[in-house]
Amino acid sequence: MSGREGGGRAATGRRPRITGRAAVLALVFCSLVAVLAYPTRQFIAQRAQIAQQQAAARQAQAQVEVLRREKARWQDPAYVEAQARERLHYGFPGETPFSAVDPDPGAAAGPSAGVAPQPGAVTQPWYDNMFESLNRADSAQH
Numbered sequence: 001m002s003g004r005e006g007g008g009r010a011a012t013g014r015r016p017r018i019t020g021r022a023a024v025l026a027l028v029f030c031s032l033v034a035v036l037a038y039p040t041r042q043f044i045a046q047r048a049q050i051a052q053q054q055a056a057a058r059q060a061q062a063q064v065e066v067l068r069r070e071k072a073r074w075q076d077p078a079y080v081e082a083q084a085r086e087r088l089h090y091g092f093p094g095e096t097p098f099s100a101v102d103p104d105p106g107a108a109a110g111p112s113a114g115v116a117p118q119p120g121a122v123t124q125p126w127y128d129n130m131f132e133s134l135n136r137a138d139s140a141q142h
Contacts, residue, residue: 073079084090091097124132 089097089099
């Protein structure tokens with residue numbers, strides 16, 4: 001008998017690379033990975049959403065605390081009185097409240113501080129100033 005007559009593979013002494021058991025095991029493993037991939041991704045996404053919602057809740061709680069403190073301040077009559085004097089320029093009966101106005105508008109702090117007022121800016125209505133400004137800007141481009 002020659003080496004080929006005994007069934008072929010057994011006579012040569014080589015084993016197949018992948019057995020039936022290994023193929024089934026690999027198929028089961030790949031199936032488990034495929035089945036669990038989507039729920040795992042959803043779980044991770046939901047955990048991220050939970051973390052975002054918890055951060056938003058903490059921020060809202062901090063804002064609630066700030067508003068509670070402000071509400072408590074408004075319950076104090078001295079605070080209400082100070083705000084009425086400062087914001088609304090109120091005074092008690094017998095008092096004469098006043099507001100100081102700077103007679104020199106060029107001395108006021110702001111973006112136009114130190115800039116001389118445009119000639120005729122005080123006597124012209126606002127819309128004339130706007131149209132004059134537009135005409136000057138248009139003529140500067142030509």
